[in-house]
Amino acid sequence: MGYHLRDVVGRAIEVLDEYGLESLTMRRLAAELGLQPSALYHHVPNKQTLLAAIADEILRRGRRERRAADWDRRAVEVCANLRDAMLAYRDGADVVITAYTFGLGASEPAGELREALREGGLSGNVAEVGTRALLHLTFGYTAEEQAALQAAGAGAIDWEPAGGGDFEAGIELLLDGLRSKVHR
Amino acid sequence: MGYHLRDVVGRAIEVLDEYGLESLTMRRLAAELGLQPSALYHHVPNKQTLLAAIADEILRRGRRERRAADWDRRAVEVCANLRDAMLAYRDGADVVITAYTFGLGASEPAGELREALREGGLSGNVAEVGTRALLHLTFGYTAEEQAALQAAGAGAIDWEPAGGGDFEAGIELLLDGLRSKVHR
């Protein structure tokens, strides 16, 4: 017997996906594991750290292989993969974005984007600005989309959930700007 | 005697700015007003509604006149104004973005952006995608910047706060993409 960190994180993701972030409390998670709340603090120093570990695991599970050869197609691929990974679990966007804001996650997609833009011939500064812009767009669209999807699923809602078309269109708009900065 | 909604919202913004969003509890706010917690529910149906009212007031107070004549300069103006308004209060970005996500605020900047892009000759769909992209970029950059600023102010931090230059650069990147979509 005796749980390990990965068991705790795994169960936390189940609770998150089934009942939502607002129901993912330390007490609720402990009960779900048949433990006292205080027992969780043997595996994790606090709730924020647990949420960061959940964010990492969500991204790890959603990670797909890169196939595109061109730098701009690969940038789209990274963003679309990030979006899909977050959409795969209830409130996934919330959890991942919060962890990223606290400097505790999503560093891998950022690194991949920066690499792609540099490979495309963009200067260090433009690649940096472009990377952050692509990440912010991906986070923003996905958070909005997931909120709309969940609101629609929960009941009364009027404004249509937008879908993935608008997301890709937004990313392409930014890539248009980036491509114009490539000096041949 | 007897408070009105605007007194409650005003005091809430003071508490927010001085002690941060995590300290802005209904109980704390009530104490600050010399009231019982239950008294707040006479002015506001719940905390979420109060936060939306705070977001509205933050944007109202930060609102500046529009001066730019060109559509693209005015779009930058709207975004920069939105950013400044959020940065003016501690955790302002958090509060405004959350309200926007719940469909309870920031509808005015969105309307102004849409109008500017349409005036620039962009089709309805491109204007819509562009508006959302500009908003997401503004929100993302500002939230990240404010988090970094506050982390730097609180003590140990290494990564530099980025500043407004990167923000404008990101917005310009997107405008490059939008300008290329204007058919003359």
Added chain:
DNA sequence: ACCTGAACACCGTTCAAGT
């Protein structure tokens, strides 16, 4: 109309103690 007092059903976290 605006507020009090008391309660309900929760939180995250700490800490001594057990095995």
Added chain:
DNA sequence: ACCTGAACACCGTTCAAGT
């Protein structure tokens, strides 16, 4: 190493009652 039991210092919200 992993967990229990009990406590501390809080939350948002409801509701009967007062003026």
